[in-house]
Amino acid sequence: MNFLRAMCLYGLAGLAFLAQPSQAADWLVVAKDKLRSVELDRSTVMSSDGGSKIAWGRIVVADAHATVTGYKSIRVLNRYDCSNRSFSIIKRVYLSADERVLREEQIEIPSASVIRPGTVDERFYNTVCPAPVASTRKDATPPRKAASLEDLGRVAQEAARRAERAKNGAPPMASQSFRRADIQLVKEEHGAKPVSKAVEAPAAHAVETHSAPADAVQLPLPVRKAPPVYVAKPPSLRSIPTRVSKPLPAPPPPAHNPHAHWSYEGDTGPAAWGQMRADYALCSSGTRQSPIDIRDGIKVEQEPIVFDYKPTYFRIVDNGHTIQVNYGEGSRLSVMGRTYELVQFHFHRPSEERIDGRNFDMVVHLVHKDLDGRLAVVAVMLERGAASAFMQTLWNNLPLEKNEEYLARAAINASDILPARREYYSYMGSLTTPPCTEGVLWLVMKNPSQLSEEQIAVFSRFYRNNARPIQPQNTRVIKESR
Structure with missing residues (x-):
């Protein structure tokens, strides 16, 4: 659950x-x-x-x-x-x-x-809201005892029928679950097999650990010898003849550089991503890959993106490929009839996307996911200009080691990195890093935000180039806000 x-x-x-x-x-x-x-x-x-x-x-x-x-x-x-x-x-x-x-x-x-x-x-x-406790007055006692005697009679009759079946060689009947509601609850919560456990556990334990309804009848169980199943030898003690196994065939040759981690240059750079692992194949064979050079968009009245970002504390990490900020829950955007929650955002230098052939100093990708697992990424271009208080808060909390998250004691609001004017381009693409999964909705802001040259230099100390090259557009439709 x-x-x-x-x-x-x-x-x-x-x-x-x-x-x-x-x-x-x-x-x-x-x-x-x-x-x-x-x-x-x-x-x-x-x-x-x-x-x-x-x-x-x-x-x-x-x-x-x-x-x-x-x-x-x-x-x-x-x-x-x-x-x-x-x-x-x-x-x-x-x-x-x-x-x-x-x-x-x-x-x-x-x-x-x-x-x-x-x-x-x-x-x-x-x-x-506990159920009312059953009355303990003396006048309420006789009906309870009478009910117990009737049920004991039915238990005795059932025992006689089982004995007769055993005498005639019929297989024993499975024990009935005593507390079906509790068993179903355990099954739904933990995926257990409740029936067998109900048979093995004495009824007294069920009564002690679960609150029964007020009108429930507690049936005492007759004293009986433990059934043979409890004293049977475990399967591991059975004698198993020794077999001589045939030698296993030699393993296939390993894939090219199977232990190498992807990067942005050299033998593990973007040109090699698709051959490094089977699940990276789309990086070289996909037809709707990102980033692209955004040009010749169809100018239409696109519905505004509804941003509902909230202030939150954050965790920042250098994951070996970029500086990533993991955002708190509850911040969303709505567009094209779907609502996506902001999960994290990260940076690339220079910008991965181009707009009419122009790239920018940096780009921030805000990654969102909806309840069906679909992804939407908002790309905001970053250019040299005035210092950004938002960016400075992030840089003030940069971690000292790679792959170690740092929980900042300062709060941020992701809306502070968005441009004042929020017209955008939209197209269907992919993740820009392995495994290059396609089916990602891209929302690229037409107007950039600013950060200072010093703030750009701080990121460059970590990553001077972590941008994937431009991918073919392949006749994809690009829409542009008027």
Whole structure:
């Protein structure tokens, strides 16, 4: 399950950081995998108006994954309608490893979502809105005992039928799952095979670790000897005859320079990318490659790009090919009927694209991805001129070593690198680095932004030339804003 998406659905009640409890947090781990832990703070559960309840929850990501997400945890505040089995999100807060607030998202108009059975959000709901406890009065005891005796009778009859089948040589019937709801929940969360585990685990453990509905009947299990399957020898102890294996054929000769990493010059430069690895083949065989010399565009009334970039903290890394900035979540652009989220941006010197044969001192590529995995790249040309405060913030936080991300304590807004006038060219192309994947929507700003000569020189100390050569246009359609 995608936990980031799940936390937008799970009820994590409370009242934003305005309602932080004074007592210590009581975090209950509701779901967990190698990358994330989904938790509910039981100390924040409190009653609200109209019979609803509110509480806080969070996702805590692993340290290695935090370098990708740009945050260490997300706390989410939700309101639960206990009578209607629904919840609504009130607020999200993104935090760094040292609990600094990176970004807050207040939900202006919360919308209610129904709690679906067998999901993690139901686990949150069952904790925030527990089912009423069954009556323990003496007058309520006889019906419960009567029900248990009836069920014991059915268990005895079932045991007799199984004994008769065993006597006649029929194969034993598979044990029925005792708690189907819990098993289905585990199956959906972890992809486990729940039925076999339900057979092996005693029912007492299921009762202890799961809250049963108020009207559920607890059936005691008859004492019986362990079935033979539990004492069978493991498969590894069976005697296996020794076989003499035939010698394996010699491996095929390795591909040309298989261990070399791609670069921008020499034997591993752009001309060799397509032959270095099988998944780089498009770098030499593709017909819709980037960058291109943008000219002869069809002038039309292109819809404006709607930029919704938000301030965020960032991580900056020298990845061996460029200086890359990994951006926090929640910044998007919308164009041509699709919405893309800004993932990262990076730089090339000189500009990879040309406009009517002209190239620029540098270019910044802002890489976006939508929910279907489609990519859209905004290219902003950079030319010598006035110093850029945005660029200076980045350069002030440059890492000292390659491939080591640095988490800056300063915030940036990617909209500050965009030109004031935002007419653009659009065409379909590819990534400009291996594996040169095609199907990328390119949005190239017609007007450049500026940075100082000194700021250009700083990048040149790292990469004096990291631009792929111009690729054939191959009759592709290029649209240009009027």
